[in-house]
Amino acid sequence: MITLRLFLLMLGVAVTVSSAGAAQSSELPESPQTYVDLAKTDVDSGNIVGAALNYQRALVLDPGYRVAQNAFAEFAAANRIQLRPRSWQDDVVAFVHPETLTMIGCAVGWIGALGLAWMVFAGGFTVWRTAGGIALVGVGTALFAMGWVSDPRIADANLAVLSGKDPARVLSGPADNSAMIAELSPGSAVGILSPRGPWTYVVTPSGARGWIASDRLISVLPESQNAGEG
């Protein structure tokens, strides 16, 4: 059992042999459903920002989790929260989790590379074998790259949710008297481009870029995670 557990841990797969132990451990991975449940609790208590944050966190953990997608879409529509347009990455993660894609890409790429190396070691180079090895390396690299850019924990590492009760104004400059570019409802998510003290340069779901008060932003990734990632 220990060997199996170690092997699975090496694969990056969460091992929850004991549910009781899992509940007590603070280092075990989070569950998207946990965040969906938290979001629904927030909705019930009228905490729009908290609900949006927890839905976003659920989707960061598993962007293809349809329960979270549907619940968040309904929640956003009911609260006039603007969502970013659907991208090709969303289509990818609808089929497979980006982490799985990254792992498969690694495995396929290494199989191709080791096959080529074996041919160097044992001989037996042929055009087809060489082409097959190179193709496996190429496909593996492509899958790895696709998983990398589709993973919201990497691609959306700078995502933040707007806090507060009033709509937040996105301004053309870092000053209160700057022209307003857009107005976003609390709970809307923006991408942080450049924090500058009390003001942060952000990109809105519609793609507009402007300045917003830094104290209105809550990072979607937990702060410890951001700090850990530098």
Place this chain on the structure above:
Amino acid sequence: VPRAQPVNPGAAPLPNTADPSGAQANTERVAFAELVIPKKTAFVGEVIPVEFRFFFNASLPFEIQSRPSLSGEGFTVQRLPDPTRSSQEIDGVSYNVFTFQTSITPLKSGTLDIPPVSLDCITQVPISGAGNLNDMFNQFFSGSGVQAFGQSREITVKSDPAQLVVKPLPREGKPAGFGGAVGEFELSSSADPTVVKDGEPLQLSVTVSGRGNFDAMGEPKLVEADAWRTYPPATTFDPQDSIGYGGAKRFDFMLVAKENQDQTPVAEFSYFDPGTEKYVTLRSEPIAVEAQAATGASSQPSVAQASAVTPAPTTDAPPEVRADKPAAPRSFTPWIHRPSAWILNAIPLALLLTFLVAGWIRKRNSGEQGRIVRARKTRKTELVRIGGLRDAEFLAGAARLIESDAAASGHASAQDWLVSQSSSKGRSVAVLREMLSQADEARFGGGLAIQVSESSRAEILTALREVHP
């Protein structure tokens, strides 16, 4: 068309206008304004495009000091956009015309008084009595808009007030879904995506286009929508003119099927057409879609949305139509950032390097080069072994080694091979030839005891190391 004269015509007479109230002043004015209203009667809520035109005598320079503003009771007015500029000739006099377009919307029935609209500007008028000199300079600067001798004067150009008779919207025939739209409109709709699964939302876009009061209109009503969960639409307006009188307003409804559906709800939009003085109700065609309802307990809406939803089935869903895969536990740290990923990738990397290095070594040891390397290694081992033998055995071993070297080099005998060695190794070759002679004596001497001194052994071993294939 109500037309107005300058409010202070006497302040800005033309040079040859001695009496601004005279006949000549009426035909050649400094500035005047007119208000253009396309109709004299309207309905409450109807948007009426209006134009304010300000005429300035083209032979005089003008500087506009303010923007005209219009306000009054019983109507709303759009903000005046920047004016368009044109030229017009009236009674043989050229005027620069500034046209402000806007719209007013009556809010109550009755006679609506539209107050005058004024515009402040500064002009330069010639100094009276300058005589022929002034005329001469004016002719010189004619057409340049510059008066050679003049004085600045502020003038206010003001339009006449106007009246509009506003009728109430008729009570009879008013549809239940009438939301206050007055004008002429068309309705269209689209859905995206048209195929959704497991309770995914789809967007029904209903577009109202035409001319009218887009600001005040209510949203279209969705009918036959009991099988859908609907939410207040997001709206976007695409104006076709500067005052927003014409354009297209899009209402994006988010829809979620409660039950499996093959077509969208119908959008219904009612408005009052002031042209025909009747209410009109437009209905969109249903759009064919494949909308699958959510299944499974996890897709139930939250309590806060309960007023708008129908409870979804909880446990009846068979496993094969499960709404979603179980949400596997995940971490906020991507796998590739975890130590396990580096360890896991280090294993094939080590294998790869091992294969490459081993392959290189294997290639190095195979073929002629490999044979040479192996022979050198064997010879080196043999030299060490011989170095440990005594006297006759030592000589016999050294002779065998030389004979083996000769055979490897393709020579018939050891002596021949030694002869073929370069002259630079002459001393070593001589030592080895002497050694071969001693070995022959030991081999064929019939029990003759041969002794090899330590110095000779060292000499022979050195020569053996120096002379090799």
